[in-house]
Amino acid sequence: MSGRVLAAVCAAAVTTGLLVTPATAAPKVRLIGEQIVPHGLTFDGTTVGGLSGIDRDPRTGDYVLISDDRSDRQPARFYTARIPVTRDGLGPVEFTGTHPLRAPDGGTYPRGAVDPEDIRVDPWSGGYTWSQEGERRPPVLLDPSVRTAHRDGTFAGEAPLPENLRMTADRGPGQNLALEGLTYAAGGALVVTAVEGPLLQDGPEPTTEHGALSRITVQTRTGTLVAQYAYPQEPLFAAAVPPGAFASTGVTAILAVRGTKYLVVERSFATGVGNKVRLFEIDTAGATDIADRDLTSSVKPVRKRLIADLAGLGLSTVDNIEGMTWAPSRPGHPRTLLLISDDNFAASQVTQLIALAVRL
Numbered sequence: 001m002s003g004r005v006l007a008a009v010c011a012a013a014v015t016t017g018l019l020v021t022p023a024t025a026a027p028k029v030r031l032i033g034e035q036i037v038p039h040g041l042t043f044d045g046t047t048v049g050g051l052s053g054i055d056r057d058p059r060t061g062d063y064v065l066i067s068d069d070r071s072d073r074q075p076a077r078f079y080t081a082r083i084p085v086t087r088d089g090l091g092p093v094e095f096t097g098t099h100p101l102r103a104p105d106g107g108t109y110p111r112g113a114v115d116p117e118d119i120r121v122d123p124w125s126g127g128y129t130w131s132q133e134g135e136r137r138p139p140v141l142l143d144p145s146v147r148t149a150h151r152d153g154t155f156a157g158e159a160p161l162p163e164n165l166r167m168t169a170d171r172g173p174g175q176n177l178a179l180e181g182l183t184y185a186a187g188g189a190l191v192v193t194a195v196e197g198p199l200l201q202d203g204p205e206p207t208t209e210h211g212a213l214s215r216i217t218v219q220t221r222t223g224t225l226v227a228q229y230a231y232p233q234e235p236l237f238a239a240a241v242p243p244g245a246f247a248s249t250g251v252t253a254i255l256a257v258r259g260t261k262y263l264v265v266e267r268s269f270a271t272g273v274g275n276k277v278r279l280f281e282i283d284t285a286g287a288t289d290i291a292d293r294d295l296t297s298s299v300k301p302v303r304k305r306l307i308a309d310l311a312g313l314g315l316s317t318v319d320n321i322e323g324m325t326w327a328p329s330r331p332g333h334p335r336t337l338l339l340i341s342d343d344n345f346a347a348s349q350v351t352q353l354i355a356l357a358v359r360l
Helices: 003-015
Strands: 028-037 051-056 063-067 077-082 094-100 116-121 128-132 135-137 140-142 145-149 155-159 179-185 190-195 212-220 225-233 247-258 261-270 274-283 303-309 321-327 335-341 351-359
Touching: 051 335, 063 116, 063 321, 116 179, 116 321, 128 179, 145 179, 179 261, 190 247, 212 247, 225 247, 261 321, 303 351, 321 351
Parallel strands: 051 116, 051 321, 179 247, 247 321
Antiparallel strands: 028 351, 051 063, 063 077, 077 094, 116 128, 128 145, 135 140, 145 155, 179 190, 190 212, 212 225, 247 261, 261 274, 274 303, 321 335, 335 351
């Protein structure tokens, strides 16, 4: 899609209320608490960092967290942890275990073979489902994937992906813009993924002048494609300083709410400015199924509304939020949402857990 066509599509979405701005926020969100995991913390011979996905395990009450270490420091892995969350506070994180994610041959993944991003507890089997972004550094083209693992990290399977999510020379996800978000829906019958940014065939990334259209994919547990929907991303919130320095925006997490509704995290970063992280509720009902088309003509994206801009919640900092899950909450009370940031193993960033009371 040309930048002109994309801008027109996004402009049309704005005028029809499909893109929203912070001024339209209506739901009530309250900060329960936050915790910072010490930088460089070591646990069981590994460096805790790069935590880009989190989910609660209903069998134990603990949480599973995935690191996006590409086996650069230690083998690609996940952690388990106790994280006390009440309606009035968030307790310290206590890591309880870690396991490497294992390849089909039983070995750990070699350096650069996978780029883990999100993880979910399978509500049917109790195993783990995890997404990874693959690689686009020509001539190296590694497809993203959604894989399943047993609770000890051993390989259990891999679901087929739609052809348009595979890496080719001029089609598929951009580098570091692939399968960032993952959630189960319909009680575990559906697997829903979100790419971080637009596919190459779907147009350029967002700028300060215009947003972009990325994709949400709905599949059955065995990988049968149900539908794909266009997700309208917000423009970059600020230009990088100095001009031309790194800046990006995109979808980093998706979480089922009920029916056709989901929560989506949009994280934006501009060098010299910092992060802006916004939480949206979306509804796929009535959106165009784009599974069999490139975004070369006007489509009806998912509907979205702003739930919260993290800058307005009184946090100590707003960092690189990449994961979210539901924590326990009482009937009749707001739901409790837990967010986590990926520190990129950098001393200038933090591993931050945030608990929010959300009334949708």
